[in-house]
Amino acid sequence: MTATRPAETEEIAVRDARCSDPRPARRLTPTQRILLRAVVLTLLAVAATFLLDPYRNYQLAVVAATFCATAGLTLLVGLTGQLSLGHAVLMAAGGYGYALAVNAASSAGLDGGGAAGAARVVLGLVGALVASGALGGLLGLAGARLRGPYLAGLTLAMVVALPALTTQVPALGGDQGLAVPFEGVPEVLSLLIVVEQWHAWVAIVVAALAVTPLAVLRSGRAGLRMRAVHGDETAARLSGVSPARVKVGAFVASSLAAGLGGAVLCLVTQSVGPGRYDLAFSLLLVVAAVVGGLGSLGGAAAGAALVVLLPWLVDTVTGAVGVPADLEQRLSGNLAVLVFGALLIVVTLAWPGGLARAAARRRHRPHRPRGRTDAPAAPPPPPASQPLER
Amino acid sequence: MRNPRTATVGTTAGVAAASVVACLALAGCSTPAAAAPGISDDTVTVGTHQPLTGPAAAGYASISAATKAYFEYVNANGGVHGRSIEYVVKDDGYNPANTQTVVRELVQEDQVFALLGGLGTPTHSSVLDYLDQNDVPDLFVASGSTMWDDPEGHPNTFGFNADYVVEGAALAQYTADEHAGSKVCVFGQDDDFGAEFLEGVELALGADGVTAHESYSTSNQDVTAQMGALQAAGCEDVLLATVNGFTALAVGTAAKMGWSPRWLASSSGGDYPTLVELLGEDVAPALLQGFVSANYLPFGPDGEWVELFEQINDEYNDGARFDGNTVYGMSVGYLFAEALAQAGEDPTRESLVEAVESGKLEGNGILPLMFGPDDHSAFDGVGITVVADGVQDYVGATYAVGGGKVTEVEPQPVELRGGGVPAP
Incomplete structure (x- = not known):
């Protein structure tokens, strides 16, 4: 994706000019290529679940859910420059939207497995989209009027307010949160796979549905507009782009993806509560987006995997090393945060563009000798990360 | 530009197809298994989720340490049916989100035989369905919610506290x-x-x-x-x-x-x-x-149970502060050891649940246990304790609740036998 992007802008122009072209185009449009890539990656991920044991599949489902949020966040920060520290709240909105819709559906009679279960999940996802979209729209409207640290402050306040909100609104179930019905493996598959693998499949498919539109948005005109607004609002306005509309649109798109992530987490863990979506988690989402590389969806995936797997990895290592019990108890939960901090510093020092940029650079390196011999052609920086370098 | 890109897409699709086939051939990693986990010829592994950090840690972190100390005492005295009890404690910080993760880790990674004394209503209720789906015995939940007493909905779950x-x-x-x-x-x-x-x-x-x-x-x-x-x-x-x-x-x-x-x-x-x-x-x-x-536990300062528990606490728990949590943790351990002893020479998850449902467990409470096929709550009554001059002890008043009424009853403490190590 990253390597071919400069060509895409040109292609959009070509495609637009080609509308009247009578020849059937053999070559795929960018959107078609993104869709093909999404289908291939989804199939690969689903296939990979067969190689994992149930606990890994559970982790994979959580990674997929987190990926929805980090993908939206990386797009928002990387392309429009709006820093949201409160994406956990948007995930929570999705989770609560899912739980409320599913519980309403099951009390209205959709309480079996099979088709009723599938209908319930779809209703839940719609609920998640409505809740997170509404909250994201409101935040986006406010965000379009706020700059830099003020938007960050607003979103941060949302995270801090979440536990109070869930306690005050009886329908949200207080600290305990809401429970949702268990979604078991469909009858046809029950001999082949266990429930964790089934949940991983659902999570992967929902993540694909959440992230693919973001990729399409980014590669199309909307992406250009976002970059234009981030680059220079006045210039963008002079070119007929409405910065406010672009910013709100980006916020809503990013919120919808995060909301789907929250819905998946709710489905997988059968509950939603304020405990999961605390300040630390919200900040970790930002860390994931930055470490992965702002603007890069692959980076967002890597960041999501890091956020989910690193605490577990750290615990496993401290367990294997044989740290004394009282020290282990003191380190529990804190060491992972420390490692995250160190990682963030190392990555920003070594590869300011994040892991995605480092990987892209590595891919380019072997091509260099084959280029012109007089000038060592530096790879053109991907437009997505340009704003960072300003 | 065209050819390389088409080639890339083609290659990606080819790799994908090959991988799918390879993965399907290797299928089986996540397919349903039937073996009885957590039990070997000389060990039984049980797990629990406890608030070792977070808001509830101050009040409850010492419970699992006491249970661990009691199991070490049992293991030092030959274990149960010759098996020693391995006790895996995971910290969930009293946060349901963590509970869901650590309980999956216990069941799938550590392959525990049963879950024992998972602590907290909001925390444990978030894994209730999961444990039920995986047929993991969920014994003696450390919470007084009435949710655990649901033999139809959650046949493997049993409470411990008086509700x-x-x-x-x-x-x-x-x-x-x-x-x-x-x-x-x-x-x-x-x-x-x-x-x-x-x-x-x-x-x-x-x-x-x-x-x-x-x-x-x-x-x-x-x-x-x-x-x-x-x-x-x-x-x-x-x-x-x-x-x-x-x-x-x-x-x-x-x-x-x-x-x-x-x-x-x-x-x-x-x-x-x-x-x-x-x-x-x-x-x-x-x-x-x-x-x-x-x-509802033997808490009075000069009972034989407390004397034994104090000894165990000194010997296996580094003489940590002795309080109600210590008694609670060791009592849960004792009840589990008793259930394991009743579950037969070669216990299975089913026989463990049957042993608890048999109604033969005595425990060490001041009132008889209620466990049976139709009742998964431990105690239907409690004794009243009062603090006088820095000593908390029973005053004799004991009440039981049944049929929507509160009645005063006589306490029926259980005698300490066999040095506190249950024999079959």
């Missing part, structure tokens, strides 16, 4: 017996704990017997407003459905306001040594003089 309805009803009845006509108020946690406790109080006193009711959320460490409201309502007896930390907070806040009603706390938040630690050695004895609580 909150029972505790609320017993404490309210005790108030009514001792101070007839006083103004009774309730201060509770804003979840099932508080709601079920209030239900019990209203069972004993009638729906209009409660003068005022206030609640708190564990995420907010300030209860001044609630204490002010209760004081303004003229409460004389305040019944507490609180965890230890919030019992201390309520008593301390009221004392700062110069208000000292009679306090009656649920067993979950009425452990005197823990409260002393939280309130401070200097003021606690004065503040907690006459403090009433409920209990």
